Amino acid sequence: MKYFISKLTILVISLVFFNFITAQQKPEYVIVIHGGAGVITKKNMTPEKEAAYKQKLNEALETGQKMLKKGGTATETVIAVIKIMENSPLFNAGKGAVFTHDGKNELDASIMDGKTLNAGAVAGVTDVKNPITLAYAVMTKSKHVMLSSKGASQFAKEQGIEIVDPSYFYTENRWKSLQKVLENEKKAEKEKHGTVGCVVLDKYGNLAAGTSTGGMTNKQYGRIGDSPIIGAGTYADNATCAVSCTGHGEFFIRYVVAYSVSALMKYKGLSLQDAGNEIINKTLKDVGGEGGLISVDKDGNIAMPFNTPGMFRGYIKSTGEKEVLIYRD
Numbered sequence: 001m002k003y004f005i006s007k008l009t010i011l012v013i014s015l016v017f018f019n020f021i022t023a024q025q026k027p028e029y030v031i032v033i034h035g036g037a038g039v040i041t042k043k044n045m046t047p048e049k050e051a052a053y054k055q056k057l058n059e060a061l062e063t064g065q066k067m068l069k070k071g072g073t074a075t076e077t078v079i080a081v082i083k084i085m086e087n088s089p090l091f092n093a094g095k096g097a098v099f100t101h102d103g104k105n106e107l108d109a110s111i112m113d114g115k116t117l118n119a120g121a122v123a124g125v126t127d128v129k130n131p132i133t134l135a136y137a138v139m140t141k142s143k144h145v146m147l148s149s150k151g152a153s154q155f156a157k158e159q160g161i162e163i164v165d166p167s168y169f170y171t172e173n174r175w176k177s178l179q180k181v182l183e184n185e186k187k188a189e190k191e192k193h194g195t196v197g198c199v200v201l202d203k204y205g206n207l208a209a210g211t212s213t214g215g216m217t218n219k220q221y222g223r224i225g226d227s228p229i230i231g232a233g234t235y236a237d238n239a240t241c242a243v244s245c246t247g248h249g250e251f252f253i254r255y256v257v258a259y260s261v262s263a264l265m266k267y268k269g270l271s272l273q274d275a276g277n278e279i280i281n282k283t284l285k286d287v288g289g290e291g292g293l294i295s296v297d298k299d300g301n302i303a304m305p306f307n308t309p310g311m312f313r314g315y316i317k318s319t320g321e322k323e324v325l326i327y328r329d
C-alpha cells in the first residue's frame with residue numbers, strides 16, 4: 001500500500017510538473033484569427049449558420065497551421081488565412097463585403113511584417129478579388145505603403161493580381177442589410193460587422209498581422225475605416241506583438257488602437273493581455289467605441305479582447321491548443 005501511494009505521488013508530481021513545463025514553453029508558432037465583432041448573439045444565430053462560421057474559421061486555422069508546420073513565414077500565412085475568409089460570403093471582406101450607401105462594394109486591407117516594419121495597404125478597391133494579396137504587393141513591389149481606388153486597381157492589373165467584375169461582390173444578404181439600414185438610418189450602428197484579420201508568430205520568431213474588410217454598411221463619400229490604416233487597424237513589431245482590429249473604425253483610427261497595444265507593452269511594460277484590455281475595455285468602452293482585436297506577442301501569448309456581445313475568433317498553437325469561439329461566454 002505504502003509503495004502504491006509513493007508511486008501515485010510521483011505520478012501526480014510529474015504530471016503537475018509536465019503541465020507546468022508545457023504551459024511555460026514558448027510555442028513554435030501561433031495563429032489567431034477574427035471574423036468581425038458586433039451584435040453577434042446566440043439569439044440571432046441559427047445552428048446552421050453557427051456551424052458554417054465555425055467550419056470556415058477552422059478551415060482557415062488548419063490551412064495556416066499546415067503552412068507554419070512546413071516552415072512557412074508569418075506574412076505568407078497571414079495572406080493564405082485571410083484569403084480563405086475573403087473568399088467566403090460569410091465575412092465582411094472580399095466576396096461577402098458590405099454595400100456602401102450607393103450600393104457599391106469598396107474594400108480595404110492591410111498587412112504588416114513585424115521583422116522589417118514594412119507594410120502595405122489598399123483602400124476603396126472595387127474589382128480586386130483578394131485585397132490582402134494587393135496589400136502585400138504594395139508592401140513588396142511598390143515604393144508606397146497605401147494605394148487607393150483606381151490607382152490601386154491599376155497597380156493590381158500591372159502586378160497580374162486577380163481582377164473581378166464588381167458584380168462578383170454582390171451577395172443577397174449584404175444587399176438586404178443595406179436596404180434595412182437605408183430604411184432606418186439609425187440601425188447602422190447596430191449592424192454586426194464581420195471584418196477578417198489574422199496575426200501570426202512563425203517558427204523564426206517573426207510576427208505579422210493582416211486585416212481585410214468591406215468597411216461599414218451604408219458608408220458614404222469614399223469613407224475609409226481603420227482596417228487599411230497601419231497603427232489603427234493593423235500593426236506588427238517583432239519587439240512587441242502583432243495586432244488586427246475589428247469594430248467601429250472611426251474610434252479605432254482616433255485612438256490608434258493597434259499601435260497603442262504595442263506602445264503600452266513597449267513603453268509601459270504591460271503584458272499583451274493588459275494592454276489589449278486597457279484599450280478595448282477601458283479607453284474605447286468609455287467613449288462608446290465598439291469592437292475588439294486579436295493579438296499575439298513575441299513569446300506566443302495571445303489575447304482577444306472585445307467589448308461587443310460577440311466576436312468570431314479562434315487560435316491554434318504548435319503546442320496543440322486550439323479554440324474557435326463566437327460569443328462572450
Ligand code: ASP
Binds near residue numbers: 194195214215247249
Ligand atoms: N473596422 C471596420 C471599419 O470600420 C469594420 C469592422 O471591423 O467591422 O471599416
